[in-house]
Amino acid sequence: MHTVAVLALDQVIPFDLSTPIEVFSRTRLPDGRPGYRIRVCAERPEIDAGAFTMRVPWGLDGLEAADTIIVPGIADPAAPLAPAVRDALRRAAASGTRIASICSGTFPLAAAGLLDGLRATTHWTATGPLAAAHPGIEVDPDVLYVDNGQILTSAGAAAGLDLCLHMIRRDYGSAVAADAARLSVVPLEREGGQAQFIVHDHPPAPRGSALEPLLAWLQDNLGSDLSLADIAAHAGVSSRTLIRHFREQTGTTPLQWLHRARIRRAQHLLEATHHSVERIGVQVGFRSPTAFRDRFKRTTGVSPNAYRRAFG
Numbered sequence: 001m002h003t004v005a006v007l008a009l010d011q012v013i014p015f016d017l018s019t020p021i022e023v024f025s026r027t028r029l030p031d032g033r034p035g036y037r038i039r040v041c042a043e044r045p046e047i048d049a050g051a052f053t054m055r056v057p058w059g060l061d062g063l064e065a066a067d068t069i070i071v072p073g074i075a076d077p078a079a080p081l082a083p084a085v086r087d088a089l090r091r092a093a094a095s096g097t098r099i100a101s102i103c104s105g106t107f108p109l110a111a112a113g114l115l116d117g118l119r120a121t122t123h124w125t126a127t128g129p130l131a132a133a134h135p136g137i138e139v140d141p142d143v144l145y146v147d148n149g150q151i152l153t154s155a156g157a158a159a160g161l162d163l164c165l166h167m168i169r170r171d172y173g174s175a176v177a178a179d180a181a182r183l184s185v186v187p188l189e190r191e192g193g194q195a196q197f198i199v200h201d202h203p204p205a206p207r208g209s210a211l212e213p214l215l216a217w218l219q220d221n222l223g224s225d226l227s228l229a230d231i232a233a234h235a236g237v238s239s240r241t242l243i244r245h246f247r248e249q250t251g252t253t254p255l256q257w258l259h260r261a262r263i264r265r266a267q268h269l270l271e272a273t274h275h276s277v278e279r280i281g282v283q284v285g286f287r288s289p290t291a292f293r294d295r296f297k298r299t300t301g302v303s304p305n306a307y308r309r310a311f312g
Contacts, residue, residue: 016072073103102160
């Protein structure tokens with residue numbers, strides 16, 4: 001079983017600490033077995049968590065057998081990193097352990113020298129100080145998370161959820177990640193500069209709204225050549241009214257919703273079938289392979305072939 005060690009430092013932010021514990025501990029494989037074993041580790045048995053003091057069951061030796069180490073954010077990013085913690089992180093990195101940070105947890109990774117020469121992110125209010133303190137890091141303030149393979153970093157608190165789901169997706173595939181997303185009750189779609197690889201069962205749809213039957217119809221007809229006028233005619237309203245209702249109830253336009261649903265279906269087909277990219281494009285409603293590839297890359301950040309290599 002995959003072991004996740006959550007490293008609690010003094011002044012740990014409780015929200016950041018609980019995010020990986022909750023998300024990974026609730027992850028279940030298709031046969032019902034837990035996907036992860038969780039350890040909370042610290043340098044000392046008691047850690048200052050701001051509003052309370054926390055007793056931690058594992059010392060730094062708990063990091064040694066971990067497959068993944070997660071460093072949650074801390075209230076004072078400029079706080080010096082204890083030598084024992086620094087050395088433990090360096091040993092883990094040298095042994096190939098996957099190491100990720102949430103929010104200002106990027107700063108301890110930087111202090112340990114694990115981000116030198118890499119692209120990284122952190123909470124938007126701290127990207128400037130991070131770049132100033134560590135000029136060897138390519139700080140990207142515009143993304144939810146950065147995946148460098150072994151080392152991953154995420155932005156503010158909620159982005160930690162995205163990062164955890166991304167790692168679950170890497171470890172066990174889209175179906176397990178989608179199930180973890182539902183159990184964590186997180187938004188089905190996040191806007192941001194980072195490609196979101198999590199594949200959910202359905203695009204965002206307001207439960208019980210007047211649009212729900214139309215969204216179900218669109219989902220059933222993703223492969224059809226649908227225009228705005230076609231969708232409005234099926235709904236029995238004018239195009240202008242349809243756009244207004246979509247804006248109010250989904251936060252997007254009918255065609256944007258349709259494109260995102262098509263790309264989500266394409267992600268599933270790229271993972272679950274051996275169909276050619278051209279065939280999948282047609283199956284999800286794109287008449288031109290070029291248009292499909294362009295839309296897929298704009299939505300996910302990678303080409304269909306690259307996505308299949310990563311997740312097929």
